[in-house]
Amino acid sequence: MSTFDFLIQGLGTAMQPMILLYALIGVTLGTAVGVLPGIGPALTVALLLPVTYGLDPAGSLIMFAGIYYGGMYGGSTTSILLNTPGESASIVTALEGNRMAKAGRGGPALATAAIGSFVAGLLATLALAFLAPHIVKLALVFGPREYFALMMLAFVTVSAAFGESTLKGLTSLFIGLGLAVVGIDGLTGQARMSFGVPQLLDGIEVTTLAVAMFALGEALFVSAQTSGFQDKIEELKGSVRMTAADWRRSWPAWLRGSAIGFPIGAMPAGGADIASFLSYGAEKRMSKHPEEFGHGAIEGVAGPEAANNAAAAGTLVPLLTLGLPTTATAAIMLAGFQQFGLQPGPLLFATAPQLVWGLIASLLIANVMLLVLNLPLIRFWVMLLRIPRPWLYAGILMFATLGTIGVNPSPVELTMLLLFGFLGYGLRLYGYPIAPVVVGLILGPMAEQQLRRALAIAQGDWTTLAATPLSATLLGIAALALIVPMLLRMRGKGQILAKLAGDSD
Amino acid sequence: MTGKSGTGRRPDGAAFIIATLLAVFGSVLLWDASSIPDRGGYAGIGPAAMPKVVGWALIGLAAATVAGAFRGRLADVPRQNPLPLILIGGGLAAQIALLNVVGFALATGILFAATAAAFGKRNLLLTLPIGFALALVLYGVFDGILQLNLPGGPLETLIYGG
Numbered sequence: 001m002s003t004f005d006f007l008i009q010g011l012g013t014a015m016q017p018m019i020l021l022y023a024l025i026g027v028t029l030g031t032a033v034g035v036l037p038g039i040g041p042a043l044t045v046a047l048l049l050p051v052t053y054g055l056d057p058a059g060s061l062i063m064f065a066g067i068y069y070g071g072m073y074g075g076s077t078t079s080i081l082l083n084t085p086g087e088s089a090s091i092v093t094a095l096e097g098n099r100m101a102k103a104g105r106g107g108p109a110l111a112t113a114a115i116g117s118f119v120a121g122l123l124a125t126l127a128l129a130f131l132a133p134h135i136v137k138l139a140l141v142f143g144p145r146e147y148f149a150l151m152m153l154a155f156v157t158v159s160a161a162f163g164e165s166t167l168k169g170l171t172s173l174f175i176g177l178g179l180a181v182v183g184i185d186g187l188t189g190q191a192r193m194s195f196g197v198p199q200l201l202d203g204i205e206v207t208t209l210a211v212a213m214f215a216l217g218e219a220l221f222v223s224a225q226t227s228g229f230q231d232k233i234e235e236l237k238g239s240v241r242m243t244a245a246d247w248r249r250s251w252p253a254w255l256r257g258s259a260i261g262f263p264i265g266a267m268p269a270g271g272a273d274i275a276s277f278l279s280y281g282a283e284k285r286m287s288k289h290p291e292e293f294g295h296g297a298i299e300g301v302a303g304p305e306a307a308n309n310a311a312a313a314g315t316l317v318p319l320l321t322l323g324l325p326t327t328a329t330a331a332i333m334l335a336g337f338q339q340f341g342l343q344p345g346p347l348l349f350a351t352a353p354q355l356v357w358g359l360i361a362s363l364l365i366a367n368v369m370l371l372v373l374n375l376p377l378i379r380f381w382v383m384l385l386r387i388p389r390p391w392l393y394a395g396i397l398m399f400a401t402l403g404t405i406g407v408n409p410s411p412v413e414l415t416m417l418l419l420f421g422f423l424g425y426g427l428r429l430y431g432y433p434i435a436p437v438v439v440g441l442i443l444g445p446m447a448e449q450q451l452r453r454a455l456a457i458a459q460g461d462w463t464t465l466a467a468t469p470l471s472a473t474l475l476g477i478a479a480l481a482l483i484v485p486m487l488l489r490m491r492g493k494g495q496i497l498a499k500l501a502g503d504s505d
Numbered sequence: 506m507t508g509k510s511g512t513g514r515r516p517d518g519a520a521f522i523i524a525t526l527l528a529v530f531g532s533v534l535l536w537d538a539s540s541i542p543d544r545g546g547y548a549g550i551g552p553a554a555m556p557k558v559v560g561w562a563l564i565g566l567a568a569a570t571v572a573g574a575f576r577g578r579l580a581d582v583p584r585q586n587p588l589p590l591i592l593i594g595g596g597l598a599a600q601i602a603l604l605n606v607v608g609f610a611l612a613t614g615i616l617f618a619a620t621a622a623a624f625g626k627r628n629l630l631l632t633l634p635i636g637f638a639l640a641l642v643l644y645g646v647f648d649g650i651l652q653l654n655l656p657g658g659p660l661e662t663l664i665y666g667g
Contacts (some may be wrong), residue, residue, distance in 0.1 A: 223589030460549030
């Protein structure tokens, strides 16, 4: 069967009323949290993971994907009207979008962001559908050493390639890898770092770590700031309609943004935030109105917003076809798959094609829902921006502990939540990135197992790791991605990389 | 990692604390790995290899952090207000201690009020009842409908039945 047939079949699954309902819940929640300052898609998926224990796998996964897409839409609203990005991938949107809002052009800014997200989401989801079967075919020849090399590449790009310092990125990564050691070794059953505490034998839950870092760490950090920053919400004046000139200037930016965003998301090369920065740079260079940049150029909103949505769809390529998460949100979604006993990867396309293609097809539907939710109903979402911070954060922490207690109502689990929350606060305070910790925790044991399998197959011969052209190339790229940015920073050219800091989602 | 973070004048001191914590974490990994019987089998490396690598890497990163501290500041840290940290941390600690004694709703309501207080809403007569009520609704939805197993106390039994 061709991709097209699979996609039609998937649409059949996705059109079932219950699945549509899950998708609708997902995109609504996703938009809401995208709009709320301080919580991003990674946290929302982590909060909702435990809640879905009793639900069916297809529905829950479709809901998570809806949250991911919705978060990318909603974030733009916050950036444009509040100048405080709702999620890290929307930081650039704030540059031009907030200026447009200040100039009374908030409506068109929101419209170009929403329609751009739609165009990019549509193109990128179709690209995902047509690319995935090819990667699956390729992945069938992957052995443990290729997987190990891929994971090394993911480790480097997530931690060291971008951001202000290699040292901080690597430190975060190794904290995650260290936490990953806790529990029973998957190959031999040996207990490690459990100190006789039975709850530690299960290892550290990805959801507990993510909720602690993103919810508690963020709440602690925001509450402890003494320079009381005042957020000013720009009023949404007039209509959200774009003029003919707006359309003319937005179209190329949307397409360029999609073209930049999707490959970046699809390769283990960092998340949506990097894509949106690169797209902004491209728009600035190619614009016919460079003088408007910094004063509210519509291309500067259209391009990055398209790019971050395309990248979000792109991250699903390695996640679904290889089981390789390249962002914090993808890492938590992987935990979601595992919660239902599903391991994403080439095999999943063979064993559960209905689920995979239903998921991809429902992303197309979710995208349409999001356009409807975000254009006519935009004024409703703007109201969410007015929730006072005490209530907002008190509610977030209530949900954070609810999820943790729901999984495991033991004081040990909650104490871990408390400790990791303060760890997350400390990391944030000193500018250490959070995503590498989460990715290290989930990918660490996987990388270790692939390494030991590869070595066992080769009878302990380490040269096996670089023995195939593919694994050697991947390891080579990983080494370059580690060394080149270090040299750039040493020669004082680190500012660009620091700007590309992949913060959380 | 939160200690000595308040002043904002001496981030280099913070670098030493961070380095110490990293080194301690690394050493614990190494110490634990030393007691693991490491039979490599065919692979040549066993379950102790990973903690050893990560442990040494953390110690190396600690050394690099110290070296970096002599060259420049680790980060520009704005002045921090310790009170909200104590309130939120204390609220969560209270929830942990009380959860299995008074049940989900009361314990979580305390966390709610403590967090609201950390963000400036100090009126406990308002925030505590709202917290209790919200937690009670959540308990009903998630324990009753979504089949999460939340610890109930006298209040939950009274309202939702045993």
